[in-house]
Amino acid sequence: MTDILNAFVLLANFVVIPGLAYGSQLALGALGVTMVYSVLRFSNFAHGELMSFGAMICVLITWWLNSAGIGIAPLPTALLALPVAIMLTIGLALVTDKLVFAYYRAKRAETVTYLIVSVGVMFFTGGLIRFIIGPDDRVFADGERFWLKARTFKEVTGLSEGLAIKASQGITIVLAVSVVAALFWFLNRTKTGKSMRAYSDNEDLALLSGINPERVVLITWIITGALAALAGTLYGLDKSYKPFTYLSLLLPIFASAIVGGVGSPVGAIAGGYVIAFSELLVTFAYKKVLSYLTFENWIPEGLVQLLSTDYKIAVSFVILLIVLLIKPTGLFSGKTI
Amino acid sequence: MAYLAGENMTGGYGDADILHDCSISVEKGEIAVVVGPNGAGKSTAMKAVFGMLPLRQGQVMLDGEDITGLKPQERVLKGMGFVPQTQNVFPGLSVLENLEMGAFIRNDDIHQTLEQIFQLFPILAEKAFQPAGELSGGQRQQVAVGRALMTRPKILMLDEPTAGVSPIVMDELFDRIIEVARSGIAILMVEQNAKQALSIADKGFVLVQGRNRYTDTGAALLADNDVRKAFLGG
Numbered sequence: 001m002t003d004i005l006n007a008f009v010l011l012a013n014f015v016v017i018p019g020l021a022y023g024s025q026l027a028l029g030a031l032g033v034t035m036v037y038s039v040l041r042f043s044n045f046a047h048g049e050l051m052s053f054g055a056m057i058c059v060l061i062t063w064w065l066n067s068a069g070i071g072i073a074p075l076p077t078a079l080l081a082l083p084v085a086i087m088l089t090i091g092l093a094l095v096t097d098k099l100v101f102a103y104y105r106a107k108r109a110e111t112v113t114y115l116i117v118s119v120g121v122m123f124f125t126g127g128l129i130r131f132i133i134g135p136d137d138r139v140f141a142d143g144e145r146f147w148l149k150a151r152t153f154k155e156v157t158g159l160s161e162g163l164a165i166k167a168s169q170g171i172t173i174v175l176a177v178s179v180v181a182a183l184f185w186f187l188n189r190t191k192t193g194k195s196m197r198a199y200s201d202n203e204d205l206a207l208l209s210g211i212n213p214e215r216v217v218l219i220t221w222i223i224t225g226a227l228a229a230l231a232g233t234l235y236g237l238d239k240s241y242k243p244f245t246y247l248s249l250l251l252p253i254f255a256s257a258i259v260g261g262v263g264s265p266v267g268a269i270a271g272g273y274v275i276a277f278s279e280l281l282v283t284f285a286y287k288k289v290l291s292y293l294t295f296e297n298w299i300p301e302g303l304v305q306l307l308s309t310d311y312k313i314a315v316s317f318v319i320l321l322i323v324l325l326i327k328p329t330g331l332f333s334g335k336t337i
Numbered sequence: 338m339a340y341l342a343g344e345n346m347t348g349g350y351g352d353a354d355i356l357h358d359c360s361i362s363v364e365k366g367e368i369a370v371v372v373g374p375n376g377a378g379k380s381t382a383m384k385a386v387f388g389m390l391p392l393r394q395g396q397v398m399l400d401g402e403d404i405t406g407l408k409p410q411e412r413v414l415k416g417m418g419f420v421p422q423t424q425n426v427f428p429g430l431s432v433l434e435n436l437e438m439g440a441f442i443r444n445d446d447i448h449q450t451l452e453q454i455f456q457l458f459p460i461l462a463e464k465a466f467q468p469a470g471e472l473s474g475g476q477r478q479q480v481a482v483g484r485a486l487m488t489r490p491k492i493l494m495l496d497e498p499t500a501g502v503s504p505i506v507m508d509e510l511f512d513r514i515i516e517v518a519r520s521g522i523a524i525l526m527v528e529q530n531a532k533q534a535l536s537i538a539d540k541g542f543v544l545v546q547g548r549n550r551y552t553d554t555g556a557a558l559l560a561d562n563d564v565r566k567a568f569l570g571g
Contacts, residue, residue, distance in 0.1 A: 191437070191441070194430065194434050194437060195438065195441060197427070197429060197430060197434075198430055198434075198438045198441075200429075201427040201428055202424055202426070202427050202428070204421070204424065205421070205424065205425060205426070205427060205484075206427075206438070207409065207410060208409060208410070208413065208419055208421070209413070209438050209439055209441045209484070210410050210413050210441050210442035210488075211438070211441055
């Protein structure tokens, strides 16, 4: 019996909790991509860099607050910096829209043109970020590191496996759940939210109903910017902040959005967790779990790991391919790209 | 002077004109029907009246005011409602949300209007929380008409409201449209089912190649031998 419990705790510690945290980060990112796609009708490849920008602002403000001796321990200082980071990220999103995307929207540009334009914005933003903060790896998580320490858990339960919840994981899950709840309340219960869904559903009829397209676009960027800054900061807190990682984060984020069904907010969230858990489950070494569940001489010699962690990114590719081949509209029947 | 009138409208999408000196009009509480063969410019004439087609000549008058230069959205504010032929609902929104979006420009209490629409189309009350995209063709048309009525328009313009619905549903829709007209709203509609449409019409316009061919009361047009032979199948 203890062995089974130990196996569960082991899985919870290395798969479930990291999966929930990473999945929440992906879900928040995918929500931003899906919002832009359903309202503005293009795939925004600059979204990863928008997340990076938000995290960068957070890092800079955290440094400044640290040097001024201001903090909110035991919580990380970054949470104090987050509102400002959100504001500035929204600002960047609105400026790029005004300077770049608005022009192509007025021209009613083709999807492919938009896509290339967003790649251009992606490179520009990436360059801007490295110009400001440099390409190095930065750790900016401070305050209490753990909500639940592995040792405390072992002492309390008497199990030989420990369960740890990092502060960054706990904060990620709590914030993601509350932000998503607020977003759904906004989209489904408020007049403005409904008008955004209406605009995304049928643009011409929305115009005939007197819905102001410019206002819808503005609110979409505000939500997207806020989601991006939040997702970027949470990811940075959980791992560390390195500008280049946000470029490679783009793939699992798009995979999440497409797997769930592009344009479907529920799909983006489901997709985020599907991708996160697949990555973790496929790269987890099951040897120790098996050692708890089988007889001693049945324990395999290898690590019982399906894929090396180096191939983590390939998992999103494979899932993306499977979904596009079998159900191109995604799990929650979004639009096909 | 009619309540709403498109006068001597000439225009089209590119260089070639589709409408040539075409006039249509409707009075309050009246049903005016535009009929004609395929490609006669019926829908185009409706679009021109609603400001979705640039006019080279002619004007659109609403209650004595020249609204030729107004955008479609501005005409909605002036009390015009338009139900397009296709894609006339928000498929992902529930029926109730569709109606709420119809009333987007209103800031007052919309419950009374909602009640009236649920009375007119009881099926919508039943399906209030179902996505409009999951409804049948006839029910969807009712959502579309209901959405346009939510602004409490003085004029309701319908582009082939009975396209693709069964004859029974068509009769029912016509009944509802008559009811709407009785409440004092002017109704201007384009119809493929010319015979049935003319039979409920106070006024009929027969268009051919973008020009007015016959204009008379619905009953007179139905009785006219030439019209019967050429457009109503004998």
